Amino acid sequence: MEYDDPAAVAWAKERLRLDRSSAPKQKQQQQQQQQQQQQQQQQQRGACQQVGQDEWDEPDGAATGGGAAPAPLVVNLREKDPFDWESYIAPYTGHTRLARLLFLAEHCPSLRIPCADQALSTIQQTTTNAPLYLRALQLRNTDPATDAPWTDRSKIASQDDAWIKQTNARISSEEEKLELELRNYQNNMIRESIRMANRDLGDFYRSAGHPSQALKYYQQTREYTSTGEHVLEMSLNVIEVALDQHAYQLVASNVAKAEGVLKNIISGGESAALAAGSIHTGGGSRIGFGSGAGTGSSGGAGAGASGSRSKVAPVSKGGNSAGGDAIGALFSAGGSAGVAPGGANATGGGARAGGLAGAGGSNGGSREAKAKKLVREIQDKLNVAGGIAAMGLRRYEMALRSLSKVDINSSNAWSNMASPADIALYTSFCAAVTLDRSELRRRLVGRGGPQSSASEEASAAASNNAEGGTVTGGGITGTLDVDPAARELIWKFHECDFKKVFRNLDIWRSRHLLDFHLSPHVEQLSKTIRTRSVQDFLKPYKSLVLADMAEAFGFDEQTLLQSLISLLEEDKIDVRINMQNRTLSAAPRKDERAELYDRAFKVSAQRVKDCKNILFLQELVREKLIVKGKQQAW
Secondary structure (H helix, E strand, C coil), X not given: CCCCCHHXXXXXXXXXXXXXXXHHHHHHHHHHHHHHHXXXXXXXXXXXXXXXXXXCCCHHHHHHCCCCCCXXXXXXXXXXXXXXXXHHHCCCCCHHHHHHHHHHHHHCHXXXXXXXXXXXXXXXXXXXXXXXXXXHHXXXXXXXCCCEECCCHHHCCCCCXXXXXXXHHHHHHHHHHHHHHHHHHHHHXXXXXXXXXXXXXXXXXXXXXXXXXXXXXXXXXXXXXXXXXXXXXXXXXXXXXXXXXXXXXXXXXXXXXXXXXXXXXXXXXXXXXXXXXXXCCCCCCCCCCCCCCXXXXXXXXXXXXXXXXXXXXXXXXXXXXXXXXXXXXXXXXXXXXXXXXXXXXXXXXXXXHHHXXXXXXXXXXXXXXXXXXXXXXXXXXXXXXXXXXXXXXXXXXXXXXXXXXXXXXXXXXXXXXXXXXXXXXXXXXXXXXXXXXXXXXXXXXXXXXXXXXXXXHHHHHHHHHHHCCCCCCCHXXXXXXXXXXXXXXXXXXXXXXXXHHHHHHHHCHHHHHCCXXXXXXXXXXXXXXXXXXXXXXXXXXXXXXXXXXXXHHCCCHHHHHHHHHXXXXXXXXXXXXXXXXXXXXXXXXXXXXXXXXXXXXXXXXXXHHHHHHHHHHHHHHHCCCCCCCCCCCC
C-alpha cells in the first residue's frame, strides 16, 4: 500500500526512528530490573540462612501457581535399622513385587544395587517387559550419591542385548497375532470371542510393560460381557493395573462395581457356577494361581503355580469356549494357590473335568465348598484393593472398614496387591487416626488385650459380625498379630504410652517411608497421631509441668514447646503456656453439670408452657368461643 500524503510518510519515518532508538534503552532497563531482583533474592536467602531456616521457597513456584517442587524421597537406613528388605519383599508376587523392588532401589541409596539386581533377574525370568528391564538397568548403573552414571566401570552391569532382541521379537509376533485374531472375531461378530481377545490383548500389553494399553483393552471387554462373571473378571483386571499405577479413584469405582456383581451372584445362588466359570485376571496374576488362559484354537491348558512364586508370565493360549479355559478348571479345582490341576482340554467341559480330576473330587458338596472359598477369596481381594484405594484418597475411616474385613489367612489370593504385614500396618495407622478410645478398644484391642474378659470378646465378636467384619480366620486381632510392630503401635496408643508410640514410629520410619502405597501419607498420619496424643494427654489435667509432659512423650522441652505452639496456632488444643514457670494450664472450662441443669429447666418450662396453651385451647373449643371466619373467594 502506498501513501500519497508526504506529511504522513514523514511522520511514520520519524516514529520508526524513535522506536528503534528507544528499543536498546528499554532492553537495558529490563536487564537492570532483572539484576536487581536477583540481588534481592540473594540477600533474602542470606537473611534466611542467618536466622536458621533450612528451606527456601523459590518465588518462581508461586508465580506458576504450583509452589516449590517437593524434594525427592531419599531414605537412608541407619546402622541398626530393623528394616530387612529381603523379608519385606518375599510375600509379594506378580507386578507389585517388581514395582516395590524398583521403589526400594530408587529411594534407598544403600539398597539400590541389590534391589535393582533382583528386579533385573525377576524381569528376565518371568516377564517380557523390555522397557522395565531398561529402566531397572539404568537405575542399577546410577550412583545413588550423585544420580549420575558410575564412573567406575567395574560397578556397571552389562546389558543383555540378546534377551532384549529376543523379547522384542516375541512381543512383535504375539502382538500381530493377537490383533489379527481380534479383527477376525470383530468381522465375524462373535461377542464372546471378541471379549476374550480384548482380554488377552490386555494381558499381553500388561506383561509387555504398557499399562495404559492394557487398561484400554480390559475396559473394552465391558461392551461384550454377557454374565456377571465377565463383569467381575473385567473389574479385577482393571483393579490390578490401576493399583500399580496409583489410580486410586479408578480402583475404588471398579471395586464398588465388582462388589455389587459379587453380591448379586451370591444372592442368586450362582457361586457354584462362578467356580466352574471363566474368571481370569490379567498377566498371569490370578487369585493365587499361575498362568494359562486364552482365546486361541490351539489346545493346552496352563499349569498351576505355587502362590509363593513371582510369576508374571506372558499370555498363553487355551480353550475358546465360554467357561472353558484353564483358569476355570483351576477355580473349579479348589481356589487355592497350593492346588495344581491334573490337566484340561481345549473345550469347556473337558477343561472342567480335567481340573476336577486333578483336584481329586467332583461331588456337588465339594464343588459348593470350593465355590464358597473362591467367593471369600475374591471378596478379600476386593477388600484389600478398596482399603488401599481409600487410603490413597485419604479416606482413612473408609479404608479401615475395608481392611478390617480382610481374612489374613487368604493372603495367597491377594499377594499380587499387598502382604499381610501391609494390611496390619495400614489397619493400625487408620485406626489410630480415626477411632476414639472406646471404639478402638471394642474393635481392635478389646479381644486381643490381656485384660479382656470372655463377655467382652463375645460382644466384640457379635458387633464385628453385625458390622460385616471378619471374626473367622484370625479376624481383626489376627491381622495385627501378623506384624508385631503394628500391633505394638496401636496397643501402646490405646494405653496412652505415648513415649513408646513415638519410639515405634521413629524406629520403623524407614519401613513406613519405603512402602509403595503408605509413603505419601506417613507425614500426615504421624502428625495426626501426635496431635491426638497431645489432646488425649492434656484432657484430664488442669495444670501440668512442661518437663513432666516432655518426659512422658520422650521429647526435649524445646521440641515439645514448639509442637504445642503449632497446635495452639492451628486451634487444635486450648491451653495456656506460662513461659516463666514452664507450666501448662487448661483454659477455663464450662461447668457441664450446671449447663445440663439449665437446659433441663428450660425444656421443662417450655413443656409446661405448651401444655397450658393446649389446655387453654381446649377450653376455648369447649365453650365455643372460637369464631371461624368466612372463607373468601379470590
